[in-house]
Every structure is written in C-alpha cells, then in structure tokens.
Amino acid sequence: MTMKTRILLGALSLSQSLSMPLGLAVPAIAADAPAVQQEPLAPATVRPERVILNLTADPATEMAVTWRSAPGRSGQVQYARATNGPDFVKTPMTVAARTDDATLAVREDPAFRAAYHSAVLKGLEPDTVYAYRVGDGADWSEWFQFRTAAREAKPFRFIYMGDMQNQILSEASRTLRMAFRQAGDAAFTIHAGDLINRHDSDAEWGEWFAAGGFLYAQTPQMPTPGNHEYVRDEAARAGSSINGQWRRQFTLPENGPADVPASRETSWYTDYQGLRLISIDSMQVDRDEAARKAIVKWLDGLLASNPNRWTVMFLHFPLFSSEPDRDNPKLRAALKPLIDKYRVDLVLQGHDHGYARGAIGKDGPSADDAGTTYAVSVAGPKMYDVGSLPWARKSASRTQAYQVIDVSQGALTYRAFTATGQPLDAVTLRKP
Numbered sequence: 001m002t003m004k005t006r007i008l009l010g011a012l013s014l015s016q017s018l019s020m021p022l023g024l025a026v027p028a029i030a031a032d033a034p035a036v037q038q039e040p041l042a043p044a045t046v047r048p049e050r051v052i053l054n055l056t057a058d059p060a061t062e063m064a065v066t067w068r069s070a071p072g073r074s075g076q077v078q079y080a081r082a083t084n085g086p087d088f089v090k091t092p093m094t095v096a097a098r099t100d101d102a103t104l105a106v107r108e109d110p111a112f113r114a115a116y117h118s119a120v121l122k123g124l125e126p127d128t129v130y131a132y133r134v135g136d137g138a139d140w141s142e143w144f145q146f147r148t149a150a151r152e153a154k155p156f157r158f159i160y161m162g163d164m165q166n167q168i169l170s171e172a173s174r175t176l177r178m179a180f181r182q183a184g185d186a187a188f189t190i191h192a193g194d195l196i197n198r199h200d201s202d203a204e205w206g207e208w209f210a211a212g213g214f215l216y217a218q219t220p221q222m223p224t225p226g227n228h229e230y231v232r233d234e235a236a237r238a239g240s241s242i243n244g245q246w247r248r249q250f251t252l253p254e255n256g257p258a259d260v261p262a263s264r265e266t267s268w269y270t271d272y273q274g275l276r277l278i279s280i281d282s283m284q285v286d287r288d289e290a291a292r293k294a295i296v297k298w299l300d301g302l303l304a305s306n307p308n309r310w311t312v313m314f315l316h317f318p319l320f321s322s323e324p325d326r327d328n329p330k331l332r333a334a335l336k337p338l339i340d341k342y343r344v345d346l347v348l349q350g351h352d353h354g355y356a357r358g359a360i361g362k363d364g365p366s367a368d369d370a371g372t373t374y375a376v377s378v379a380g381p382k383m384y385d386v387g388s389l390p391w392a393r394k395s396a397s398r399t400q401a402y403q404v405i406d407v408s409q410g411a412l413t414y415r416a417f418t419a420t421g422q423p424l425d426a427v428t429l430r431k432p
C-alpha cells in the first residue's frame, strides 16, 4: 500500500464505506484515482444553519424562511426594512417560528435529532429590501437581505438548475456558484429535482446546503422533487413518499391539488411579476393514477385562469428526454394536451443527465415561436449519453450547465451556460 492510498483510506467517512457495495469498499480506490469527496454527517448546531428562503404564493408581501438548529432549541425571526446604515437593527419586528423538534431515521443515524424552524414573514412592502436574522434569542445568524417582488409585471430574471444529485459539494457546487456569479441578481432559483442522491442521507442534504451557503438565505430557492427525494413506502399509493427532510427544510406554497395530500409542497404554484411558475411533482403523476388525475385537473384550472403573460412549468421527469430510451409516455400523455391547449411557454426538466432544448407543438417539433420550449439540463457531474434527438434544436453531452431566464412583458430570453460560464444555448420567445 502506497502512502497516498493510506491517506485516502484515512479520509473515508462512515457514510462512504456504508454506501459502497460490500467487497468493493476500499481496495477499489486505486492509488492514482481521484477520491470521491463526500462530507460526513454533521450534528445540528446551536447556531442556526441551513437557512433558506422560499417564495410563498404571495411573493410581493410575504417571504418564507426555514432553518435548523440543535434539538431543544426554539426559533424566532427578526426582520426590518433594510436601511443604508446600521439603524435597521434598532427596531426590528420579531416573529416566533414554528418548530418541529424531530427525530429522523437517516442513513447515517437511525435516530438523528434536529429542531427544524420555519416562519412566513407577512405584510411586507412590495419591491422592497428587507434584512432578517434567525435564532432563538441568544444565538443568532448574521443579518441576511432579500427583496420582495413587485406587485405588477416588471422585468426580472431567474436561474434554472438541473440535478445537482452527485458529488454535490465537491463537483456540483461550481455550477450553482457560477450561475450566481453571472446572475447574482436573480429573483429566485428553480431546481428541477434530484437535489440529492440518497433520499435518506442527511450528509447529502448537508452538502446541498453547503453548496449554496448564504446564497440560499438571500435568494429564494424553489425546488420540485425528483425520484431521489422519494423513499419506498408500501403504505403510499405511489409506493413511495417524499423524504423526511423535504417539508421540514423547505416552506413552499401549499396550493397544490387539495385532494392529493401527498403532493403538499411538491406540486405548487406562485405568480411572480407577470409569470406563473408551476411545480409538478412528476413522481406523483408517474406512479399514482388517482394523483395523476387530480394533478391534471388542478393544472387545467391553473392554466385556464392565468392572469400572467408568461407560464413556466417545471418537473423532474422529462416529457421529452435527452435519451430516447428514457421515455415517460404516461407523464407525456397526461400533461402535454394541457401544455398544448394553453400554450405553456417553457417546460424545464431534469432526470436525464444531459442537455437538450427544442420547441414542440401539438403536431410535434416546431419553430421556436410555434410551440412550447422544452429543456433538459444537468448541474452535477453524473452524465448519461445524449441520443440523436429529432425534437432538439440544441443538445450537449458530458456538459454541466445552468440556465438564466430573463422575463419582461414582451420577451422571455432563455440562455444556457456551461459550468465554466461559456454560452451553450439561447432562445428568445416574444409576445406582442
């Protein structure tokens, strides 16, 4: 055994050795192969951690904030209109958080304990910068800042990320951070599912939060779940249910289909400055027939009575894949008729670990301005082959990417960039 191998072995965490198939565990790492860096499970700390903003259904006057701390700790939020000088800290409002002092069976610990806190700040002024901090009255985070949405349609941009999923901190984080370097003024970020790889790994959630760090506490993050956030559950109609962290770590709009309790905070929508953003929980659509019917009915209502100029849907399983063998016919049959009927502008997807983008109308692939634009993208390092695609105007394999979408009254400009910041793809949709 070389010195280098011994150092790699010494660095292996419990979660790494547990995750590897028996017999492959340690000797498979050759002396010269790069070690896959994974973070170990970390206990919840006294100081607030994993602080994250989410948009509510009323982003002009509300903001949701969620975080966790050590078991037994309470939670409160202090907030104020931010001032140019330090005076805002003198008279902040204080609201108590909802606290769930939970014990979770996670991969690394069958009885992992943490206090999960969340609060929705209400009655905020539109289009205004607020400062806030979270804590328990003794231990506080730093003050973070965010801007509420304007009430009316107004130009803005947002970031779209595909699956982070693998080597989240060591190799997927660069894509997210490059997106923020380029579009740091984004109003929010959407994540198209598979944020993590193993549904029951709290260490991986730790990596996901470390990848975004304080960016998550100043820019709302809006995820839809993928199959990797689902855990086998014989009692659930879909055969699986969302993992224990999802609803504890996020505070997403609870305006999904009322008759599908399993899609609470997984299927939801919000209206942001002239754009209706809809998350479809594609696991529910794919695996549960009753949920599929209910989600389709709910979506029909959202699209039929949409006062916004633009509509963006996002979901994990793609209606049009970047690899023809990875087809989702049930999902497509359920959703495409509505997408066509109401001319949804953009459908943003994940799951396929490749890049593809094209326009498709009622009768198949179309000109960009004659159909709905579909995209598949991946942020993390796991790569699948990208097939020869009759529907795609642009495709790329072995490319980690992020997307920046600029929205205004007259135009929606979608741009994709590689993890190094190089332009990959662009299309502008216009409405007179």
Ligand SMILES: [Fe+2]
Residues within 6 Å of the ligand: 194, 226, 227, 228, 316, 350, 351, 352
């Ligand atoms: Fe997936």
